[in-house]
Amino acid sequence: WIEGLTIASIILGVLLGGQLVGVAVSNSLLAINFPIIDTGVDTPAEAAISGLIFIYILAAWFNTRIPHTGVEMRPMPRNKLQLLPDFWRCNSALWQDKLGQISLATTTLFWGVSGNLRYIVLAWSAAALGYSTTQASSLVGVVAIGTAIGAVLASMRMRLDQATSVMPLGIAMGVLVILMNFIDNVWVAAPFLILLGGLGGFLVVPMNALLQHRGHNLMGAGRSIAVQNFNEQACILALGAGYSLSTGLGLSAFAAITGFGVLVAGFMWVIQRWHKSNCIKHKDQVESLLRIARSDKSH
Template identity: 55%
Template sequence: MFISNLIKVGGCLLIFAHVHPLLAYAIVGFGAAVYSPAKYGILTELLPAEKLVAANGWVEGLTVLSIIFGTVMGGALVGDRVSAVLLGFDMPLIDTGIETPTQAALCVVVGIYMLAALFNTRIPDTGCKYGHQERNPIKLITDFANCFGLLWKDKLGQISLGVTTLFWGAAQTLQFIVLEWANRTLHLSYEQSTSLVGVVAIGVALGAVISARFITLRKSLTVIPVGIAMGVIVMSMTLVHSVKVAYPLLILVGLLGGFFLVPMNALLQHRGHVLMSAGHSIAVQNFNENLSILTMLAMYSLMLRAHLNLDIIILLFGLFLAGTMLYIMRKHQQNQRAFDSVALIGEAKH
């Protein structure tokens, strides 16, 4: 985690060296991709299985809040008022070379990454020791493929992985749908529409906290019907033409999403920890989620290119979400009839 934050710092600093911003941003993204499995994986090393849902609730809730805060802060940093204050700082006898609002904003971002790296050094040693980790690219790919297959074949892993994969693909696509819907149906500017996306995020944070309070790991699979309800409520967006109604509706959509995401994340971490390591399972999870995001955004883009009515797109999206969650629920019921996989929840690492 410490090293991945330093990678992010390095990516930001490359911009000062006049490296193409896309390359610098890719390096920052690489650091973030490395950080995610470690961030969630370490929870299974620090906490017993029964506390994973609560821990995930805090992590997801704080992550969403930090995204909202970061978005607001990013806009402020490049604004005239804040950038003027930042550029007004000077160091005696030292020419910093910081001359533009973008450079000043990047300095703040670098400072935050460095602060996060310092926090990483205060995380206690979990005492977990892993065997030799492969560095050969071919063996790494083979190992990843084995973990990929193992998690999808596991009766609990396939359900939790299916839900989280669907959620993140749907969540990212929903952001673009909400922006377009707010502009076309509610007649808001794109600047005003972004507040509605923030409202969904607030709902996700609330749902995550509520789920952490009331759902245990053993009851994690009972939240699957909530995903079906989320799809149905998304379809009701086609009936809304008032901003006053849109806000509570989108908070509800986000709340339902956060409520069923947190237990599924916790269950996936637990099964990953038992079958391989939580870090390996989260790497598989991130791969599936990013693939889902790319696929669903591509489908949304194709529907826009085909000039489909936005209400039709929303109905198809909600129907797909509800239908897929219904299939996952029935798949779990089928698994349970063959073998009581829920009894495996809480078992120790093999």
Template identity: 50%
Template sequence: MHRQARIGNPHNSTKILLNVFSFACLIITNRSYFHGIKQAGDTLLHSGMRMNRGFYTIMAAQFFSSLADNALLIAAIALLAEMSSPGWMTPLLKLFFVLSYVLLAAFVGAFADSLPKGRVMFITNMIKIAGCLMMFTDVHPLIAYGVVGFGAAAYSPAKYGILTELLPAEKLVAANGWIEGLTMASIILGTVLGGALVSPHVVSILLQWHIPIFDWHLNTPTHAALIVIGILYIIATVFNLKIPDTGARYPHQQRRPSKLIVDFANCCAILWKDKLGQISLAVTTLFWGAGATLQFIVLKWAEKSLGMPLDKAAILQGVVAFGVAIGASAAARMIPLKKSLTVMPMGIVMGLVVMAMTVVHSVWVAYPLLIIIGALSGYFVVPMNALLQHRGHVLMSAGHSIAVQNFNENLSVLTMLVLYALMIKINLDVNIVILLFGSFVACIMFLIMRKHAANQREHDSLALIGEVKH
């Protein structure tokens, strides 16, 4: 299909973008959010976040790097459409992105712990820039986005690990509310920005730019979009350079691959055997696999059920992320670490609500429904993520625990995306896909809750929450 037919009028997209992003930022940054942290007993965190420039710098670096990642995904989808690639290839973009999280899991934790976290974030963000440049120079989008994923895989243990170095255990839920809230804000803006950058109106403006060094390159819409996205990565890199050294140092890291793999396998076993670790890891593993798949389900559903082109469908991805930001903010205010496991029923509810998408054919009904789905997701994943980070930090180093988490979560992403791509390849109706997806999420969450109840009958594992590192 011709590009002009696939991309809609950008003016409405821009208006919705401004309204949604402004509201998201208001929720994340307004005074009531800090007041909520105070009410939860996190007065010290309130003061530290209001005054600690280093924390803000970390948040800014994460925001712009994630912003570029999400805008690049939409640009890559548009590039595949421009190349007339088959529909089943679109979810493979995310698959190639997360492949490094699985293949490099045994090594990135040691790398993150071998250097100050700010320096690790700088190096890995440069790898992302290289991937963006590859796409600009007409390397296949799957390969180029895979390189960006390579950088992201090494970036993640440093991004989350630095939180455990900066903050005590009781502050991690609120800190995760911050980082997840800003990440979701970046997804809101990134997905909609990506759609806007490949829309005809914005493209016509970008192609009028005259940059002497790159002038001969700016002859396609995607090349113009990639210039803007590259600038976002550069901004993130500047913030990476300003991240302070926390002073945390770990023992000399093993460099032999065979030894690293054995150590990583041991770390996986430790976390899965831990009664709290296994439950929180199972929940976050399910969430990220489901979330990555839902990202593409929403695009397909918007096309088939709502008749929306790519730039407008990208807005719906942002709407889900907006809901996640609301849920993350609420969890940060209302759920202390000790109560983190009480949110698990929200996972079942989320799976059931997702199935309601099959009866929606109006954009104005779709918006609140997707916000509810996102809010339920954010509300239950932030406390579980904080609990998992806490147990990982107690049982092993920050970098290794995050690497174990990334391995499991992204193995789930790979598995669920492959299954989704197969369903698209056999032309399964999108409503059937949605029903299968929602049922799967609800059933798995029910089984996880049953497992936690069985663990509690054997031993009160909740007493371990707040335990200090040995």
């Protein structure tokens, strides 16, 4: 459920951002006056940024309320570069693990694509539906409904050792993304995006659980999360740079949608073939790891 909330927060962040720059919300924020204090907030953009600052402060306060788990904290070295060899060792260990590499590749691809697809959907909404940024962000927020449903269903129906069976859903997601090019009606787009979000939630939740399971067994939860975040953020940056370059060269929103759909379906097919190859070439090792997964009751 934590993974589902994370996905939902990212998607709802787009929805909130679109509303903050909208006329109705920005005018309401600008109408707020404090006695004596001159905030200097005079434009919709400044009002939106002020709203985000408040949200960041609220999030920071939430972090201070997280209880201590009782785990002894190890002191950080003075020279932070001393952490690099240990980090790369952990990164290599997870990529070499026969289940860890599959789950890491899947979650890395998912976050890389989802981190950039929302911007493409904004451009697509303007081109296909004639939507403004505020209207388009509301449409992107619809995905959160499907994501929440998919995440809940996955947590109820999927066991840890079954996580790799959801990979065909990644291929289906790629196909659905391509089919967005043929939608020009909001009443079709809304349920379509709910379905797309549902597939994403059902895909990433068990895969992330498997990744955390293998990471915990190989190096501990903290190092595993660091490796996961590094790979996912690197993928987001790489795909974002590619999208920016392509739009700079004149690529349309429809072409970008097609490219991302092909990318998702193609890479998920490669990852699926990779896992099948592991099951044949490293059968004993994979079966041993799956037995360990079946005995893990914490995921």
